[in-house]
Amino acid sequence: MRTMFKAALLAGAAWSACATFAAAQDVPAAGNEVEAIVVTARRTEENLQDVPGAVSAFSEASLERLQVTDVTGLQGAVPNVNISQGRGSSNATNIFIRGIGQPDALQTFDPAIGVYVDDVYYSRIRGTQFDLFDLERVEVLRGPQGTLYGKNTIGGALKVVTRKPGDTFRAGLSAAYGSYNQMEVKGSVSGPVSDTLSLGVSGLVSKRDGYVEDPVNGQEYNDKNTWAVRGAATWKPTDDIRVDLSADYSRDDAGMTVGQATSTLTTILGVPLIAVTNPPPAYDFKTRTTSGLPNSTELTHYGFAGTVTWNLSDALSLKSITAYRNLETDDYIDIDATQLELGDVFVGVNQNQTSQEFQLTYDEGPWTVVGGVYWLNEQIDSHQEAYADDFLGAAFANATFLRTVDDDLETTSKAAYVNVSYDLTETVQVTGGLRYTDEEKTYSRSTSTFSSNPAFTANPAFAFKGLNETWEDVSPMVDVRWMPAENVTLYLRGSKGFKSGGFNGRANNPGEQAPYDPETVESFEGGIKTTWDGGRYLLNLTVFTNDYTDFQARVSGTVTDPGTGLPSPELTVINAGSMKTSGAEVEAVARPVAGLLLDAQIGLLNAEYDDFDDVRFAATGGSRAFQKPAFAPKWTARYGGQYTFDLGEAGSLVLGAQARYRSEMALAIDNTVTNSGVRLPGMWDDGVWLWDARAVWESGDRRYTAGLYGQNIGDELYKTDAQEFSSVGGIRTAYYGAPRTVTLRLTAKY
Numbered sequence: 001m002r003t004m005f006k007a008a009l010l011a012g013a014a015w016s017a018c019a020t021f022a023a024a025q026d027v028p029a030a031g032n033e034v035e036a037i038v039v040t041a042r043r044t045e046e047n048l049q050d051v052p053g054a055v056s057a058f059s060e061a062s063l064e065r066l067q068v069t070d071v072t073g074l075q076g077a078v079p080n081v082n083i084s085q086g087r088g089s090s091n092a093t094n095i096f097i098r099g100i101g102q103p104d105a106l107q108t109f110d111p112a113i114g115v116y117v118d119d120v121y122y123s124r125i126r127g128t129q130f131d132l133f134d135l136e137r138v139e140v141l142r143g144p145q146g147t148l149y150g151k152n153t154i155g156g157a158l159k160v161v162t163r164k165p166g167d168t169f170r171a172g173l174s175a176a177y178g179s180y181n182q183m184e185v186k187g188s189v190s191g192p193v194s195d196t197l198s199l200g201v202s203g204l205v206s207k208r209d210g211y212v213e214d215p216v217n218g219q220e221y222n223d224k225n226t227w228a229v230r231g232a233a234t235w236k237p238t239d240d241i242r243v244d245l246s247a248d249y250s251r252d253d254a255g256m257t258v259g260q261a262t263s264t265l266t267t268i269l270g271v272p273l274i275a276v277t278n279p280p281p282a283y284d285f286k287t288r289t290t291s292g293l294p295n296s297t298e299l300t301h302y303g304f305a306g307t308v309t310w311n312l313s314d315a316l317s318l319k320s321i322t323a324y325r326n327l328e329t330d331d332y333i334d335i336d337a338t339q340l341e342l343g344d345v346f347v348g349v350n351q352n353q354t355s356q357e358f359q360l361t362y363d364e365g366p367w368t369v370v371g372g373v374y375w376l377n378e379q380i381d382s383h384q385e386a387y388a389d390d391f392l393g394a395a396f397a398n399a400t401f402l403r404t405v406d407d408d409l410e411t412t413s414k415a416a417y418v419n420v421s422y423d424l425t426e427t428v429q430v431t432g433g434l435r436y437t438d439e440e441k442t443y444s445r446s447t448s449t450f451s452s453n454p455a456f457t458a459n460p461a462f463a464f465k466g467l468n469e470t471w472e473d474v475s476p477m478v479d480v481r482w483m484p485a486e487n488v489t490l491y492l493r494g495s496k497g498f499k500s501g502g503f504n505g506r507a508n509n510p511g512e513q514a515p516y517d518p519e520t521v522e523s524f525e526g527g528i529k530t531t532w533d534g535g536r537y538l539l540n541l542t543v544f545t546n547d548y549t550d551f552q553a554r555v556s557g558t559v560t561d562p563g564t565g566l567p568s569p570e571l572t573v574i575n576a577g578s579m580k581t582s583g584a585e586v587e588a589v590a591r592p593v594a595g596l597l598l599d600a601q602i603g604l605l606n607a608e609y610d611d612f613d614d615v616r617f618a619a620t621g622g623s624r625a626f627q628k629p630a631f632a633p634k635w636t637a638r639y640g641g642q643y644t645f646d647l648g649e650a651g652s653l654v655l656g657a658q659a660r661y662r663s664e665m666a667l668a669i670d671n672t673v674t675n676s677g678v679r680l681p682g683m684w685d686d687g688v689w690l691w692d693a694r695a696v697w698e699s700g701d702r703r704y705t706a707g708l709y710g711q712n713i714g715d716e717l718y719k720t721d722a723q724e725f726s727s728v729g730g731i732r733t734a735y736y737g738a739p740r741t742v743t744l745r746l747t748a749k750y
Contacts, residue, residue, distance in 0.1 A: 037057050037059060037137065039051065039055060039057045039137070039139050040139070040159075040161075041053065041055045041139055041141050041159075042148065042370070042419070043148050043359065043361070043370045043419070044361060044363065044368060044370060049489055049529045049531065049538070049540075050481075050483070050489060052429075052431070052479045052480075052481040052489070052491035052492075052493055052527075053141065053142075053143065053479070053491070053493055053525070053527075054141070054142040054143055054525060054527060054542045054544070054585065055139060055140065055141050055142070056077070056078045056079075056139070056140045056142075056587065056601075057137055057138065057139045057140075058074075058077070058137060058138045058139075058140075059136070059137050060135050060136070060137070060163075063132060063135070063138065065640075065642065065656065066640070066658070067658070067692050067694060067709055067711065068132060069131060069132060070129065070130065070131045070132055071083065071093055071128065071129065071130065071132065071158070072084055072085055072093065072129070073132075074138070074140065075660065075662075076601070076636065076637070076638040076658075076660030076661070076662070076690070077601060077638055078140045078142070078601065079142075079542075079585035079586065079587065079601050079602055079603030079636055080097065080098045080099075080142065080583060080585055080603035080604075080605050080636055081095070081096070081097050081140065081142070081603070081636070082094075082095070082096040082097075082101070082631045082632075082633065082636070082662070082665070083095045083096075084720040084721055084737070085129060085257065085720065085721075085735075086103070086105045086125060086126075086129070086721070087103065087104075087105070087257075087259075087721040087722070087723050087735055088105075088256070088257050088259070088331075088333040088334075088335060088723065088733075088735070089105055089126065089129075089257060089297060089329075089331055089333070090129065090222075090224070090252060090254050090256070090257050090297045090299075091126050091127060091128075091129045091252055091297060091299040091301075091329060091331075092105035092125045092126045092127075092128065092129055093115075093125060093128040093129045094125070094631070094720075094721055095111070095112075095113040095115075095155075095158065096112075096113070096155065096631040096632070097113055097140075097142050097143075097155040097156040098142060098143065098155060098156070098544065098546060098581050098583065098605060099546075099548075099579070099581040099605055099607035099629055099631065099632035100112050100113075100154055100155030100156075100521060100546070100548060100581070101113055101155055101631055102125065102499070103630070103631065103721065104125075104554065105124075105125045105126050106347075106505045106506065107124065107126075107347075107349050107351065107380045107382050107407075107409065107505060108380075108407070108409055108443070108502055108503055108504070108505030109125075109502065109505065109552075110123075110151070110152045110499055110500045110502060111123075111124070111125050111152050111499075112152060112153075112154050112155045112499050113152075113153065113155045113156055113157065113158060114145065114149050114150075114152055114153035114156075114157040114158070115128045115157070115158050115160075116149070116157060116158070116159045116160065117159075117160045117162065118160070118161060118162055118244075118246065118305060118307070119159075119307070119321050119357075120303070120305050120321065120323040120325070120355065121149075121150075121355065121376070122325070123152075123325075123351070123353050123376070123378050123411075124327060124349075124351055124380075126299075126327060126329055126349065126351075127299065127301045127327045127329075130228070130250065131204055131206060131226065131228065132160070133186045133188070133202060133204050134162060134163050134172075134186075134188040134200075134202035134230070135160065135161065135162055135163060136161045136162065136163045136164070137161050138158070138159065138160055138161070139157075139158075139159040139161070140156065140157075140158055140159075141153075141156050141157040141158075141159070142155075142156045142542075142544075142585075143155075143156055143493075143495060143523045143525055143544060143546075144156070144475075144495050144496055144497025144521045144522075144523050144546075145157045145495070145497060146435055146473075146475030146477070146495065146496050146497035146498055147417060147419055147433035147434065147435045147475050147476065147477035147495065147496075148370070148417065148419055148433065148435070148477075150374060150413075150415050150417070150435060150437060150475075151413060151415075151437055151439065151473070151498060151499065151500050152499050152500060153497050154497035154498060154499045154519065154520065154521040154548075155497075155521070162230065162232070162246070163188075163190070163200070163202075164198075164200070164232060164234050164244055165190035165191065165192075165198035165199055165200035165232055165233065165234050166190070166191075166192075166198055166234070167191075167192050167198065168191065168192075169190070169191035169192070169750070170188070170189070170190050170191060170200075170749075170750070171187075171188065171189040171190075171749070171750040172186075172187065172188050172189075172747065172748065172749045172750070173185075173186070173187045173747070173748050174186045174187075174745055174746065174747040174748075175745070175746050176743050176744065176745040176746070177743070177744055178208075178709075178741055178742055178743030178744060179740070179741040179742050179743070180208050180209040180210070180211055180223075180741065181207075181208065181209045182206075182207070182208040182209075182224075182741070182743060183205075183206075183207050183208070184204065184205065184206040184207070184745075185204065185205050185206075186202075186203070186204040187202065187203060187204075188200065188201070188202035188203075189201060189202075190202075190232070196235060196236050196237055197233065197234070197235050197236075198233070198234045198235075199231075199232070199233050199234075200231070200232045200233075201229070201230070201231045201232075202229070202230050203227070203228060203229040203230070204226070204227065204228050205226070205227045206224055206225075206226045206227070207223075207224060207225050207226075208223055208224040208225075209223055210222045210223035210255055211223075211285055211738055211739055212258045212285050212286070212287055213285065213286050213287075214286070214287065214288055214289045215286045215288070216288060216339075217291065219255065219289065219295065220255060221255040221256055221257065221258040221287075221289070221295070222255070222257055222258060222738075223254050223255050224254055225252065225253045225254045226250065226251070226252045226254075227250070227251055228248065228249065228250035228251070229248065229249055229250075230246065230247070230248040230249075231246065231247050231248075232244070232245065232246045232247075233245045233246075239311075240310060240311040240312075241308070241309070241310050241311075242308070242309045243306070243307070243308050243309075244306070244307045244308075244309075245304075245305070245306050246304070246305050246306075247302070247303070247304050247305075248302060248303055249300075249301070249302040250299070250300075250301045250302070251299065251300055251301075252297065252298065252299040252301075253296070253297075253298050253299075254296065254297055255295060255296055255297070256289075256295050256296060256297050256331070256332050256333060256334060257297070257333075257735065258287050258289060258334055258337055259287070259337045259721075259722075259723070259733040259734050259735040259736065260280060260283050260287055260337055260682075260733065260734050260735075260736070261274070261276050261280065261336060261337045261338050261731075261732070261733055262276060262278060262279065262280050262680070262681070262682020262683070262722075262732045262733065262734050263276055263278050263680070263682060263726070263730050263731075263732040264276050264278075264730055265336055265338065265340060265342055265729050265730050265731065266729050266730045267390070267391060267392060267393030267394075267395065267729065268391050268392055268393065268396075268729070269393065269395055271393050271394075271395070273340055273342070273390060273393070273729070274338055274340060278680065278681055278682060279681035279682060280682065282717070283717060283734075283736055285736070285739065287337050287338075288337075288338050288339040289334050289337070289338075289339065290334055290338075290339060290340065290341050290344050290387075291339070293332055293334075293344060293346075293387070294332050295332050295334065296330075296332055297329070297330070297331045297332065298329065298330040298331075299327070299328070299329045300326075300327075300328045300329075301325075301326070301327050301328075302325070302326055303323060303324060303325035303326065304323065304324050305321070305322065305323040305324075306320075306321075306322045306323075307319065307320065307321050307322075308320045314364070315362055315363055315364035316360070316361070316362050317360070317361045318358070318359070318360055318361075319357075319358070319359040319360075319361070320356075320357070320358055320359075321355075321356070321357040321358075321359070322355070322356050323353075323354070323355050323356075324352070324353070324354050324355075325352065325353050326350075326351070326352045327349065327350075327351040327352070328349065328350050328351075329347070329348065329349045330346070330347075330348045331346070331347045331348075332344070332345070332346050333345050333346075333347065335723055335725060335731055335733055336729065336731045336733065337733045340390045341387050341388060341389045341390050342388055342390045342391055342728070342729045342731065343386075343388070343725060343728055343729065343731045343733075344386070344387040344388070345384060345385065345386045345387070346383075346384060346385040346387075347382065347384050348382065348383045348384070349380065349381075349382050350380070350381045350382070351378065351379070351380045351381075352378070352379055353376060353377065353378040353379075354376070354377050354378075355374070355375065355376040355377075356374070356375045357372055357373070357374045357375075358372055358373050359371070359372035360372060365423075366422050366423035366424075367420070367421070367422055367423075368420075368421040368422075369418070369419070369420050369421070370418070370419045371416075371417060371418035371419070372416070372417055372418075373414075373415065373416045373417075374413075374414070374415040374416075374417070375412075375413070375414050375415075376411070376412070376413040376414075377410075377411070377412050377413075378409075378410070378411040378412075378413075379408075379409070379410050379411075380408070380409045380410075381406075381407075381408050382405070382406070382407050382408075382409075382505075383404070383405070383406050384404065384405040384406075385402065385403070385404050385405075386402070386403040386404075386405075387401075387402060388401040388402075388403070388728075388729075389401055390729075391728070391729055392451070392453065392456070396453050396455070396456075397452075397453065399451050399452045399453035399456070400450075400451055400452045401449075401450075401451045401456065402449070402450040402451070403447065403448070403449050403450075403508070404447070404448050404450070405445065405446070405447050406445070406446050407443065407444060407445040407446070407505060408443070408444045408445075409441065409442070409443050409503070409505075410441065410442045410443075411439065411440070411441050411500075412439070412440045413437065413438070413439045413440075413500075414437070414438045414439075415435055415436060415437040415438070416435070416436050417433065417434065417435035417436070418433065418434060418435075419431065419432075419433035419477070420432055420433070427482060427483045427484055428480070428481070428482050428483075429480070429481045429483075430478075430479070430480050430481075431477070431478065431479045431480075431481070432476075432477070432478045433476065433477040433478070434474065434475070434476050434477075435473075435474070435475045435476075436472070436473070436474050437472065437473045437474075437475070437498070438470070438471075438472050439470065439471050439472075439473075439500055439501075440468070440469070440470045441468070441469055441470075441500075441501070441502060441503065442466060442467065442468045443466075443467045443468075443502075443503040443513075444464065444465040444466055444467070445463065445464055445465075445503075445505075445507065445513065446462070446463035447462040447463065447507075447508055462507075462508060462509070462510070464513050467503060467513065467515065469501060469503075469515045471500065471501050471517070471518050473498045473518060473520075475495075475496045475497055475498060476494075476495070476496055477493070477494065477495040477496070478493070478494050478495075479491055479492060479493035479494070479495075480492050480493075487530060487531040487532055488528070488529070488530050489528070489529040489530075490526075490527070490528050490529075491526065491527055491528075492524075492525070492526045493523075493524070493525045493526070494522075494523065494524050494525075495522075495523050495525075496520060496521065496522050496523070497520070497521050497523070498518045498519065498520045498521075499518055499519045499520075499552070500518055501515060501516055501517045501518040502515065502516060502552075502573075503515050503516075504516070504572065504573040506554070506573075511572075512572050512573075514572075516552050516573050516574060516575050517550055517575050518550065519548070519549065519550045519551045519552050519575065520548075520549055520550060521546050521547065521548045521549075522546070522547045522549075523544060523545070523546045523547075524544065524545050525542060525543070525544040525545075526542070526543050526544075527540065527541060527542040527543070528540070528541050536590070536591045536592070537590055537591075538588070538589060539586075539587075539588050540585075540586070540587040540588070541584070541585070541586055542584065542585040542586075543582075543583070543584045543585075544581075544582065544583060544584075544585075545580070545581070545582040546580065546581045546582070547578070547580055548578060548579040548580065548581065549578040550575040550577075550578070551575070551576060551577065551578065551579060552573055552574070552575060552576070553573070553574060553576035553577075553612070553669055554572070554573050554669070574613070576611075576612050576613050576614065576624075577609060577610065577611030577612040577613055577623075577625065578609070578610040578611050579607060579608065579609050579610060579612075579629055580607070580608055580610060581605060581606065581607040581608075581629075581632065582605075582606050583603065583604045583605040583606055584603075584604045585601075585602070585603050585604070586600065586601065586602040586603075587600075587601050588600050588601075595643055595644040595645070595646070596641075596642075596643050596644075597640075597641065597642050597643075597644075598640070598641045599638075599639075599640045599641070600637070600638065600639050600640070601636075601637065601638045602635075602636070602637045602638075603635065603636040603637070604634065604635060605632055605633065605634055605635075605636075606634065607628075607629040607632035608625075608629070609624070609625040609626075609627065609629060610625065611623065611625055612624040612625045612627065616674050616675070617674065617675055618675065619675040619676070620675065624672075626677055627666075627669075627671060627672055627677075628666045628671065629666065629669075630665075630666045630667060630668055630669050630671065631665060631666070631667070632665070632666070633662050633663045633664065633665040633687075634663045634664070635661065635662070635663040635687075636661065636662050636663075637660070637661040638658060638659070638660045638661070639658065639659050640656065640657070640658035640659075641656065641657060641658075642654055642655065642656030642657075643655055643656075648700075649700055650700070651697060651698050651699040651700045652697070652698050652700075653695070653696070653697050653698075654694070654695070654696045654697075654698070655694075655695050656693065656694050656695075656696075657691070657692065657693040657694075658691070658692050658693075659689055659690070659691050659692075660689070660690045660691075660692070661687065661688070661689050661690075662687065662688055663687040664684065664685070664686055664687050665684070665685050666683060666684055667683050667684060667685055667719055667720075667721055667722035667734065668683040668722045668723065668724040668732075669724070670683070670724040670726070671683040671684060671724075680724075680732060682722065682732050682733075682734050683722050683724060683732060683734070684719075685718060685719035685720075685734075688716055688718040689714070689716065690711075690712050690714070690716055690718070690737075691712070691713050691714045691716075692709075692710060692711050692712070692713065693709075693710045693713055694707055694708065694709045694710065695707065695708050696708075702749070703748060703749050703750060704746075704747070704748050704749075705745075705746070705747045706744075706745075706746050706747075707744070707745050707747075708742065708743070708744055709742070709743045709744075709745065710740070710741070710742050710743075711738070711740070711741045711742075711743075712737070712738065712739060712740050712741065713740055713742075714740070715739055715740040716737075717736065717739075718736065718737050719734050719735065719736055719737070720735050720736065720737045721734075721735040722734045722735065723735075
């Protein structure tokens with residue numbers, strides 16, 4: 001398999017060397033050139049090919065071509081990006097860019113990849129698993145973005161730009177039916193209601209039966225039940241003032257996300273409860289779950305935003321971005337993925353955030369200056385329950401066990417930034433930027449234990465109140481861009497980003513609540529972007545290296561409970577050490593003849609720990625640096641192609657296919673046996689190829705389409721994530737991607 005892959009990869013790389021990257025572009029119906037796309041990666045509008053940084057952008061037409069319906073569909077379309085549904089939750093997204101990310105959706109852990117919708121930052125991993133509809137574009141910025149975007153963008157940023165109502169009437173409606181009784185309806189309408197005011201509204205309803213089933217009670221999981229609506233208004237009272245207002249509301253009510261146990265599960269004393277071979281038998285999408293619990297996930301997510309842009313002069317503009325968001329989730333998670341009540345938890349989160357940004361932009365002559373101030377206040381309340389009646393076992397008369405957690409976290413973040421670009425000559429531009437951030441967090445927590453065995457209620461409560469920490473950070477950036485020809489851009493870039501410090505939201509024992517410091521990344525990157533032959537070919541190449549320090553890691557272990565004298569799980573978060581990542585990226589597409597489009601994206605990543613402190617690994621000097629970092633596959637690749645057949649007055653027919661590859665990957669930070677380099681097979685996934693295909697008819701006036709779309713048509717079995725809680729009954733659970741699905745979609749646009 002490895003030999004076959006290397007041959008395919010080399011062939012693909014050779015093809016890419018004479019191809020062009022156009023995944024970010026809308027491909028015109030006529031002509032044979034690639035249309036340019038405008039992005040705001042540097043907070044000002046510019047052509048994607050002129051940006052001195054690694055940015056991939058996708059228009060609505062590009063997303064359709066790539067068969068992307070939600071954010072996880074971008075997997076493979078961007079080099080060195082790993083993106084999947086978060087572990088055990090239908091409303092969280094696990095995003096890693098160049099080996100840097102945050103897989104844990106616990107409310108006290110900050111993301112490492114910033115997610116923005118219309119320049120509004122989403123503070124939590126939860127609530128980012130959203131469908132993509134009625135969009136202008138999606139931008140993926142690779143590498144730390146600390147100067148212009150701030151905290152929690154040490155790996156990069158994902159920007160969603162919705163379609164604003166304009167001066168032209170627009171309407172669209174699509175309906176889909178597919179595998180597992182999938183039913184989906186999307187619609188939008190927008191247009192002017194006066195000379196100065198335009199309004200728009202869009203919405204969707206998306207449902208699908210679960211592809212994981214409990215064979216005993218027939219309950220289905222890993223399903224979908226979502227509806228969402230978004231309203232927008234654009235008001236232009238004068239030629240120099242524009243006001244954009246938006247409001248959105250989404251609701252998700254599905255069964256929980258279930259994986260597969262990969263190791264033997266035990267009681268608190270290590271007595272086996274369910275013997276699981278390692279590796280376990282082949283997964284068949286049938287998993288036992290715990291009865292008597294709701295086993296559901298519920299999300300309510302809404303927000304309001306207002307952006308006011310005032311052109312003070314031809315060169316100077318002022319922008320205000322004001323936003324409020326509220327997120328409520330009630331998730332039941334069967335972490336052990338069996339009928340045992342061992343790792344069953346309820347996590348209820350109520351989060352709200354208010355943010356304000358003022359941004360001043362000057363653009364005239366050789367100078368482009370973007371500066372601003374930013375303020376964010378976030379409040380999170382959480383109630384958690386852990387059900388573990390099977391954890392104590394017969395040695396304690398099968399006593400019941402319930403642990404509850406109530407916590408409260410408040411964050412106030414303030415920042416000021418400036419980014420200055422100066423054209424030294426007509427072809428050379430230098431840019432320098434700096435951002436100062438001041439952040440304060442206050443955290444309170446109480447933990448209570450309830451059991452029918454008095455030994456476990458001798459010291460039932462563990463609490464602390466009002467822990468307070470502040471952190472400061474300065475994130476610089478500098479780059480040099482040289483454009484020796486109209487169709488060539490070369491650049492060098494150095495930047496820094498940081499991820500916020502915090503408190504351990506899983507602290508159950510004294511000392512575990514100790515705060516951990518921010519983590520930082522210093523990155524150096526160089527690249528070349530080219531087009532030639534009248535725009536028919538375009539090739540982007542990037543190389544990079546990252547120095548990642550003080551990374552935050554959850555270190556599992558076991559301590560002796562002072563009340564019972566028995567072992568108690570320890571889940572400590574520390575600044576464990578440092579890591580280095582380096583690699584290269586290719587983005588390419590070619591239009592050699594009319595109607596034919598070929599494209600490829602290839603990523604090479606080398607990720608290694610320099611230091612990883614863990615006292616449990618005494619045999620290796622208290623270090624786990626020999627382990628492989630999680631979610632850092634050496635290779636990612638995607639190869640796509642489509643051909644458009646001109647049917648004359650009957651319209652056109654597009655036949656397309658894509659193959660996505662991800663090499664072997666660790667799915668958890670803890671991926672080897674303690675004090676050993678022996679891998680835990682359940683915490684790894686082998687290299688995997690996924691194949692997709694589509695056939696789409698479009699009418700001559702491009703108003704109507706009918707398409708048949710196949711995802712994972714080879715029905716490949718592959719893992720996407722894993723949870724390691726071995727200190728709690730030996731729990732190690734793997735999560736799997738969806739099996740083969742086929743969807744028929746009909747669309748009308750006006």
